[in-house]
Amino acid sequence: MRLIVEKFKGIFPAFYACYDEEGNISESRTKQFANYLVSKGIQGLYVGGSSGECIYQNLEERKLTLRYVAEAVGHQITLIAHVGAPSTRDSIELAKYAEQLGYDALSAIPPIYFVLPEDSIYHYWTDILESTNLPFIIYNIPQTTGYNLSIQLLNRMLQHGKVIGVKNSSMPVMDIERFKTASSNNLILFNGPDEQFVAGRLMGADSGIGGTYAVMVELFLKANEFISSGDIARAQQIQSDINSIIIALCSLNGSMYSAIKEVLKKNNMDIGSVRKPLQPVTGEDLQKIDEIKAMIDQAIAKY
Ligand SMILES: CC(=O)N[C@H](C=O)[C@@H](O)[C@H](O)[C@H](O)CO
Numbered sequence: 620m621r622l623i624v625e626k627f628k629g630i631f632p633a634f635y636a637c638y639d640e641e642g643n644i645s646e647s648r649t650k651q652f653a654n655y656l657v658s659k660g661i662q663g664l665y666v667g668g669s670s671g672e673c674i675y676q677n678l679e680e681r682k683l684t685l686r687y688v689a690e691a692v693g694h695q696i697t698l699i700a701h702v703g704a705p706s707t708r709d710s711i712e713l714a715k716y717a718e719q720l721g722y723d724a725l726s727a728i729p730p731i732y733f734v735l736p737e738d739s740i741y742h743y744w745t746d747i748l749e750s751t752n753l754p755f756i757i758y759n760i761p762q763t764t765g766y767n768l769s770i771q772l773l774n775r776m777l778q779h780g781k782v783i784g785v786k787n788s789s790m791p792v793m794d795i796e797r798f799k800t801a802s803s804n805n806l807i808l809f810n811g812p813d814e815q816f817v818a819g820r821l822m823g824a825d826s827g828i829g830g831t832y833a834v835m836v837e838l839f840l841k842a843n844e845f846i847s848s849g850d851i852a853r854a855q856q857i858q859s860d861i862n863s864i865i866i867a868l869c870s871l872n873g874s875m876y877s878a879i880k881e882v883l884k885k886n887n888m889d890i891g892s893v894r895k896p897l898q899p900v901t902g903e904d905l906q907k908i909d910e911i912k913a914m915i916d917q918a919i920a921k922y
């Protein structure tokens with residue numbers, strides 16, 4: 620277990636969908652972006668999650684991204700494949716594919732669309748984790764799935780030795796502590812809400828997986844370092860800068876991810892735009908991108 624824990628400790632950007640100008644998955648952009656993030660010193664990547672626009676992609680597209688990332692960065696970092704999909708069958712296909720590619724772990728949201736009973740969620744996750752030999756990380760994100768992980772279901776899932784962690788995106792940071800305690804501290808907890816990264820770490824999260832990391836990864840790496848060395852005051856300052864940036868990223872007509880992708884373009888990292896129904900930034904939004912990029916650059920320069 621100790622070895623495994625070390626592998627999953629640190630900063631894990633949620634990887635973005637990288638499209639070409641026609642909106643198809645781009646091999647060169649995917650590989651370039653993965654290498655760019657590795658060069659920043661991240662611990663690993665969370666591939667194919669919400670930020671990867673998984674919900675708007677077909678299985679073949681999701682497999683392409685999983686493959687291009689693995690080919691680009693190999694075993695230099697820890698790779699987590701998010702395989703949540705509308706059907707168990709599709710999730711298992713993605714899970715087996717990720718295992719073949721050499722991914723280090725699987726992760727999945729609960730079933731979406733139909734509000735299914737907890738027993739169905741249990742079987743969905745169990746079917747996925749029994750389909751490979753990989754460790755499994757539960758993804759709890761009630762604000763998008765409508766289901767908030769209960770201690771009862773967590774305890775049931777823990778009977779599978781393969782469950783090594785929870786990526787918790789619910790807003791109460793107390794959930795992080797409760798999940799950790801329920802497992803007698805045997806689970807790796809990943810903080811989900813980037814706006815509460817510092818709080819999540821202080822409540823027991825070992826690591827973070829986040830949708831905004833990749834556009835300002837230096838800030839999360841630094842905050843993580845400050846927490847580890849006990850410099851809480853400076854970690855709090857970074858969190859405050861991060862939150863102002865996230866609020867700005869979310870203040871445009873275009874989706875947060877389209878704003879992030881425009882900022883990345885200004886950093887010479889063109890990974891295309893977002894897939895509809897996510898809206899691209901246009902018109903007056905575009906002017907605000909320069910201001911947001913300046914906020915990010917200034918914050919990075921401060922620490
Ligand atoms: C609801 C949602 O997508 N949460 C993400 C994952 O936990 C976060 O990383 C957000 O992208 C981030 O906190 C910005 O709001």
Ligand SMILES: CC(=O)C(=O)O
Pocket residue numbers: 633634665667668669670671828829830831
């Ligand atoms: C946002 C996030 O962590 C994800 O891509 O699932």
